[in-house]
Amino acid sequence: MSNLKPHALIIGAGAIGSFYGAILKRAGCTVSAVVRSEYDAVKAHGFRFESPLGDISWKPDHLYKDGDRPDSTPDYVILATKVLPGSDRAGLVRPWVGEGTNIVLIQNGLDIERELADAFPDNPIISCLAFIAVSRVAPGEIKHNAYGRLVMGRYPSGLDDHCQALSDLFVEGGIDIKLTEEVVRERWLKCVWNTPFNPLSVLANGADTYTMLDTPGGEKLVREMMQEVIDAAKADGYALPPEIIDSNIDGTRKMPAYKNSMALDYLNDRPIELDAILGNVVAIARKHGVPVPRLETMLAALRMRA
Amino acid sequence: MSNLKPHALIIGAGAIGSFYGAILKRAGCTVSAVVRSEYDAVKAHGFRFESPLGDISWKPDHLYKDGDRPDSTPDYVILATKVLPGSDRAGLVRPWVGEGTNIVLIQNGLDIERELADAFPDNPIISCLAFIAVSRVAPGEIKHNAYGRLVMGRYPSGLDDHCQALSDLFVEGGIDIKLTEEVVRERWLKCVWNTPFNPLSVLANGADTYTMLDTPGGEKLVREMMQEVIDAAKADGYALPPEIIDSNIDGTRKMPAYKNSMALDYLNDRPIELDAILGNVVAIARKHGVPVPRLETMLAALRMRA
Numbered sequence: 099m100s101n102l103k104p105h106a107l108i109i110g111a112g113a114i115g116s117f118y119g120a121i122l123k124r125a126g127c128t129v130s131a132v133v134r135s136e137y138d139a140v141k142a143h144g145f146r147f148e149s150p151l152g153d154i155s156w157k158p159d160h161l162y163k164d165g166d167r168p169d170s171t172p173d174y175v176i177l178a179t180k181v182l183p184g185s186d187r188a189g190l191v192r193p194w195v196g197e198g199t200n201i202v203l204i205q206n207g208l209d210i211e212r213e214l215a216d217a218f219p220d221n222p223i224i225s226c227l228a229f230i231a232v233s234r235v236a237p238g239e240i241k242h243n244a245y246g247r248l249v250m251g252r253y254p255s256g257l258d259d260h261c262q263a264l265s266d267l268f269v270e271g272g273i274d275i276k277l278t279e280e281v282v283r284e285r286w287l288k289c290v291w292n293t294p295f296n297p298l299s300v301l302a303n304g305a306d307t308y309t310m311l312d313t314p315g316g317e318k319l320v321r322e323m324m325q326e327v328i329d330a331a332k333a334d335g336y337a338l339p340p341e342i343i344d345s346n347i348d349g350t351r352k353m354p355a356y357k358n359s360m361a362l363d364y365l366n367d368r369p370i371e372l373d374a375i376l377g378n379v380v381a382i383a384r385k386h387g388v389p390v391p392r393l394e395t396m397l398a399a400l401r402m403r404a
Numbered sequence: 405m406s407n408l409k410p411h412a413l414i415i416g417a418g419a420i421g422s423f424y425g426a427i428l429k430r431a432g433c434t435v436s437a438v439v440r441s442e443y444d445a446v447k448a449h450g451f452r453f454e455s456p457l458g459d460i461s462w463k464p465d466h467l468y469k470d471g472d473r474p475d476s477t478p479d480y481v482i483l484a485t486k487v488l489p490g491s492d493r494a495g496l497v498r499p500w501v502g503e504g505t506n507i508v509l510i511q512n513g514l515d516i517e518r519e520l521a522d523a524f525p526d527n528p529i530i531s532c533l534a535f536i537a538v539s540r541v542a543p544g545e546i547k548h549n550a551y552g553r554l555v556m557g558r559y560p561s562g563l564d565d566h567c568q569a570l571s572d573l574f575v576e577g578g579i580d581i582k583l584t585e586e587v588v589r590e591r592w593l594k595c596v597w598n599t600p601f602n603p604l605s606v607l608a609n610g611a612d613t614y615t616m617l618d619t620p621g622g623e624k625l626v627r628e629m630m631q632e633v634i635d636a637a638k639a640d641g642y643a644l645p646p647e648i649i650d651s652n653i654d655g656t657r658k659m660p661a662y663k664n665s666m667a668l669d670y671l672n673d674r675p676i677e678l679d680a681i682l683g684n685v686v687a688i689a690r691k692h693g694v695p696v697p698r699l700e701t702m703l704a705a706l707r708m709r710a
Contacts, residue, residue: 301607302708315704322697391628391697398621399702402608 103127104173104267107194111158113234115178116145117242118204120154121271122174130160130172132194137163139237149242151272171196174264177214178204181374188217195221200260204228204248206292207374208285209382211253222260223253225281227288246273251281286331286338289379291346294323296360297376297396304365308355317347319392326390330379333386372400409433410479410573413500417464419540421484422451423548424510426460427577428480436466436478438500443469445543455548457578477502480570483520484510487680494523501527506566510534510554512598513680514591515688517559528566529559531587533594552579557587592637592644595685597652600629602666603682603702610671614661623653625698632696636685639692678706 103126108119111131123129133140144157160169175194177187191201191214201214202224215223227250231243250265252258257279265275278284298320299305302313311317324343331338363370380397383390409432414425417437429435439446450463466475481500483493497507497520507520508530521529533556537549556571558564563585571581584590604626605611608619617623630649637644669676686703689696 298705298708301705305708310708313704313708313710315700316708319701319704392701394621395625395629395698395701396705398619398625399604399607399705402604402611402616402619402622404619 110179125271299361416485431577605667636689
């Protein structure tokens with residue numbers, strides 16, 4: 099990396115990817131993007147934002163579509179697609195990765211880094227979890243509602259200069275970063291909420307949080323599913339604090355009823371991140387011989403729908 | 405009961421109720437019916453059948469609607485409605501029951517007799533399971549595709565003259581009856597198939613039998629759910645043969661792929677018999693402290709939909 103501000107390329111520049119692209123642009127980076135269906139809109143107008151951060155709308159320095167090749171190898175390739183069963187994320191990234199390119203994942207779920215780490219063993223893998231409320235309202239138009247914090251760490255563990263440098267850029271661009279030496283633990287922690295609530299909302303035909311908790315047997319089931327996640331995490335080497343179940347339930351009850359992102363994907367006929375959120379948790383539990391009958395029931399029922 | 409052929413009244417004269425009414429009519433009984441939305445069609449044309457048994461179309465001797473009162477108390481009140489959460493089946497039956505009236509249930513599910521036995525402690529309760537393929541095609545028009553056998557016994561157990569007399573009538577009308585001293589065991593046996601497959605098909609958005617079995621993890625899940633039913637039955641005093649899981653799976657694979665009745669109810673926006681098929685099994689398992697995590701997961705998810 100030179101002393102010049104680095105070059106970041108966003109792959110999957112939807113609401114989340116284009117938001118973090120905007121932050122890096124504010125930090126002075128060269129920021130490019132690979133887009134698919136929204137190429138024409140972004141080419142014409144860039145990414146237009148409504149955000150509490152002010153005017154963070156931006157135009158990519160280079161705009162690419164699938165099949166294009168880079169003008170120069172970026173310092174950061176930021177993958178911000180949804181993690182869908184059957185998608186070839188290594189293939190998506192490969193054309194853009196050079197020697198020393200940092201591969202940055204801003205994606206949901208558990209055990210989603212392995213595919214990239216296996217495909218690019220010599221590149222740094224920076225794994226990020228986004229805590230943000232942002233949504234695409236039209237081609238190239240994004241509404242940033244709140245938050246934006248990233249939890250970031252080296253995959254599979256530790257911290258290094260690559261993480262620190264990227265964190266500095268994001269902070270310079272105006273968002274909060276939590277650096278962690280145990281990003282996998284952070285993913286497990288997020289699974290305690292996501293792995294029960296997200297798939298359950300789909301099985302319940304898009305039910306909101308209160309509907310799920312207040313249905314007879316609902317809160318009990320959610321708590322039992324959270325315990326299954328905790329059991330799997332423990333067998334995987336991550337002992338999570340037991341009070342996390344209470345705090346997740348209490349936190350959910352303190353917020354208004356809402357439909358989570360997987361429920362919204364389902365209700366809008368978009369594919370759901372089934373493996374990233376649920377399937378990988380079940381696979382790890384099975385590998386360790388941990389019984390997760392409730393999670394397995396959800397997983398099989400949801401796979402039967404496809 | 406006099407030496408004359410008895411009087412039977414069908415409550416819930418849909419496809420199943422009107423079929424067994426037709427059989428009793430063929431046996432020479434006086435057969436009446438209480439209908440709701442299809443009153444006009446049945447008044448005009450009776451129940452019209454297409455059936456491998458030949459012409460079994462019939463006109464009720466008395467046709468009633470809700471709120472009517474009987475001309476005379478029937479010997480048999482035959483309840484053939486679906487068993488839906490929140491329905492007041494005792495209330496439905498009460499106006500038609502006199503001293504000595506046999507209350508006959510031709511209904512699906514487990515523990516569905518208790519409500520009637522509690523409400524009418526002095527009347528014989530005859531509990532029947534129907535093995536039949538029959539469907540309503542238009543108001544008052546029914547297509548009988550195949551079968552028709554009833555498994556019949558006294559509730560809660562045993563056999564008596566009331567059962568024998570009704571069985572004789574059905575046999576005279578042309579169908580096969582299996583009398584049992586343990587009708588509750590027969591209900592548990594039927595639950596081994598119904599309790600997993602029916603609700604699971606709804607969670608899987610109306611999936612057919614092959615889709616459920618052939619989805620990765622599907623057959624394993626169905627087998628584990630069958631084991632949960634068997635565990636609950638055992639705790640309830642009914643040890644079922646362990647090979648019943650294999651025989652149910654094999655039997656399902658020998659038939660063409662099909663959508664079960666609950667899947668069809670779901671796909672046609674009709675209410676499903678959730679408690680009769682699943683909720684009551686879970687309640688009995690809980691009463692005995694038997695873990696049924698997979699069945700509980702299905703039950704809570706389906707209740708969240710309402």
